[in-house]
Structure formats: C-alpha cells, structure tokens
Amino acid sequence: MSEQLDKGQLDIDDLLARRAEVMMKPDLTERIIHAAMRTPQSTSGHGAFSAVVAELLSCFILPRPALSLAVCLLIGVTGGWLTNISPSPSYESDDVFDLVVINEEGWL
Amino acid sequence: MDDTDEGLMRRIQKGDHQAFSLLVRRHSARFYGLSWRLLGNEAEAEDVVQDAFVKLWAQPDLFKVDAGARFTTWFYRVVSNMATDRLRGRKRWAAPESMDMLPDQAKRSDQVLEETEIQEMLEQAIRNLPERQRLALTLCFYEGLSIREASVVMDAGEKAIESLLMRAKAGLRTELAKGGLIGPREERHERTA
Incomplete structure (x- = not known):
C-alpha cells in the first residue's frame, strides 16, 4: 500500500516543490536589529532575583504529586501498623490524679 | 568564542547586542519564510518576525539555554504561535484577504x-x-x-x-x-x- 501511496504522492510532492521561493526584503534584518536596540532588555538584577526565587520555589515542587502522596500514605500506614501501640488506653493512676486534682496546697 | 545559536543566546542573555545582530542575520530569512508561508501576507509576515525577534531580545531568559533545547526548534515554535495568533485575529475581525502575489x-x-x-x-x-x-x-x-x-x-x-x-x-x-x-x-x- 505504501508503494501505491508513494506513486500517488509523487505528483503532489512535485507540485508542492514548485511553490515559489519566499524572498525577504533585504532591509528587514536591519529594521529588526534597530527595533531591538530601542527596546530595553529585562535581564540582569531583576532576572537574577527572580531566578533565585524560582529556584527556591522549585524545591517545593513535587515532581509526581499523586505518586508522592500515595507513597507517603503507604509509609504512614505501614509505620502505624508496625508500631506496637495498645488499642485500649492505659493510664498510670498518678497521671490520672495529676489531671483531676488541680491544686491541693496552693493559695486556695 | 561560541558562535552556535545557543552560545549566541547565552551572550544575548548578558545583553550582548552584537550577538543578537548575528543571530538575526543568520535566521531572519528562514523565519520570515515560515511566517510568510503561514500568513501569505508580506506585511504581516514581517511584523510577526520582527515582533518575535524583538521579544527575544527583550526577554531572552524565555529561552532556557541549559535545558538543552535547540534554539531554532524553540524559535520555530515562537514564530508559528505568533503567526497562528495573527491568523485567528484576522479571521475574527476581518474579511479574508487575498494572498500576496x-x-x-x-x-x-x-x-x-x-x-x-x-x-x-x-x-x-x-x-x-x-x-x-x-x-x-x-x-x-x-x-x-x-x-x-x-x-x-x-x-x-x-x-x-x-x-x-x-x-x-x-x-x-x-x-x-x-x-x-x-x-x-x-x-x-x-x-x-
């Protein structure tokens, strides 16, 4: 099929190749250069400062946010699973009294 | 001295107007050709190429030299986008005009x-x-x-x-x-x- 296509495209390619050359006016280059000379450039100090800010901000960019969050979640769940914490809270009696008895010997 | 397009862009980013002149002389005909072929109008094609190069001079940091991209590929994109915008504006506001002979x-x-x-x-x-x-x-x-x-x-x-x-x-x-x-x-x- 591609051979057929190539034969078919021969004419259209030849025809496209006959499209006239584009000629640029010779003074356009100089006009561009002069126009640029009148235009101030926005680089130097401001550019350097914005580059530093951009660099700092780029430190906080997550390359793949969904993947990063999924990994964090997985680490969190695994860590929680492996940590040996009793499901029922256990308090030392002294701790409980510390909370309940506010001030026995104070100014009251 | 690095006279590649990317080397010239480095110099342009430091404000070297001579490097800019060299780049324009090297590529203006090529990008004018692209612009003309897309717009089919001499005046508009000139405007687009001039605007693109002046923008390049005014904001050279738009091209990331260290990203490893080729200047010409990037600038083809700039010029074709600007020409396309011009075409869309023309369709929106004006009757279609005949192409320049x-x-x-x-x-x-x-x-x-x-x-x-x-x-x-x-x-x-x-x-x-x-x-x-x-x-x-x-x-x-x-x-x-x-x-x-x-x-x-x-x-x-x-x-x-x-x-x-x-x-x-x-x-x-x-x-x-x-x-x-x-x-x-x-x-x-x-x-x-």
Whole structure:
C-alpha cells in the first residue's frame, strides 16, 4: 500500500516543490536589529532575583504529586501498623490524679 | 568564542547586542519564510518576525539555554504561535484577504501566465487547509524539519504529525484535482491509503 501511496504522492510532492521561493526584503534584518536596540532588555538584577526565587520555589515542587502522596500514605500506614501501640488506653493512676486534682496546697 | 545559536543566546542573555545582530542575520530569512508561508501576507509576515525577534531580545531568559533545547526548534515554535495568533485575529475581525502575489509576475508570457496560475491555485489550496495541517506541511516540507522536530515545535506526537501531513496532502490533492492540476487516479490512491 505504501508503494501505491508513494506513486500517488509523487505528483503532489512535485507540485508542492514548485511553490515559489519566499524572498525577504533585504532591509528587514536591519529594521529588526534597530527595533531591538530601542527596546530595553529585562535581564540582569531583576532576572537574577527572580531566578533565585524560582529556584527556591522549585524545591517545593513535587515532581509526581499523586505518586508522592500515595507513597507517603503507604509509609504512614505501614509505620502505624508496625508500631506496637495498645488499642485500649492505659493510664498510670498518678497521671490520672495529676489531671483531676488541680491544686491541693496552693493559695486556695 | 561560541558562535552556535545557543552560545549566541547565552551572550544575548548578558545583553550582548552584537550577538543578537548575528543571530538575526543568520535566521531572519528562514523565519520570515515560515511566517510568510503561514500568513501569505508580506506585511504581516514581517511584523510577526520582527515582533518575535524583538521579544527575544527583550526577554531572552524565555529561552532556557541549559535545558538543552535547540534554539531554532524553540524559535520555530515562537514564530508559528505568533503567526497562528495573527491568523485567528484576522479571521475574527476581518474579511479574508487575498494572498500576496508571489514575485516574478512582471513578465506575462504564456508560460509565465500558466506558471502563475499554478502558483495561485497551489497557494489557494494550501491556504484552505486547516491550521495545523498547514503548519505541519510548512515545517516538514518547506522548512525541512524532521517529523520529530516538527512534533516538538507543534507540541504533538510524531504519529499525529504524520497523520496531519497525510491529511494535508490528501486535502491538497482533492483541491488540486478539482482544478485539473492532478489527475483523479492519484486522488483515489490517497483515499485508499
């Protein structure tokens, strides 16, 4: 099929190749250069400062946010699973009294 | 001294006007060609190329030298985007205008007349192509970019560029067959493909 296509495209390619050359006016280059000379450039100090800010901000960019969050979640769940914490809270009696008895010997 | 395009861009980013002049002299004709082929109008093509280069001078940091991209590929993208914006604005606000005639139309012998007619039909057919097809055709056929380079310029996949090219040629063949420039046999081949 591609051979057929190539034969078919021969004419259209030849025809496209006959499209006239584009000629640029010779003074356009100089006009561009002069126009640029009148235009101030926005680089130097401001550019350097914005580059530093951009660099700092780029430190906080997550390359793949969904993947990063999924990994964090997985680490969190695994860590929680492996940590040996009793499901029922256990308090030392002294701790409980510390909370309940506010001030026995104070100014009251 | 590094006189590659990317080296010149480094110097331009430091405010070197001589480097800018060198870059413009090296590439203005090429990008004017692209702009003209997309817009078909001399004045607008000049405006687009001038605006693109002046923007390049004013904000050279837009091109990331260290990112490893080629200057020409990046600038093809800039110019084609600006030309496309211009085309869309023209469609929105103004009636379609005829394309500028190509050069060498002074002599009107029969042969030249015939050639001019062919050129006009060809220009008209290309102009009637959808925007992306015209851009793909211009980049790959007239600017000599590879499919891969065109895919970077157009921000599309290589398969998509191939498909755009194929559809562009099929569309042109149909259009030119109506004018008798191409026989119907070739048209059938394209449809089969």
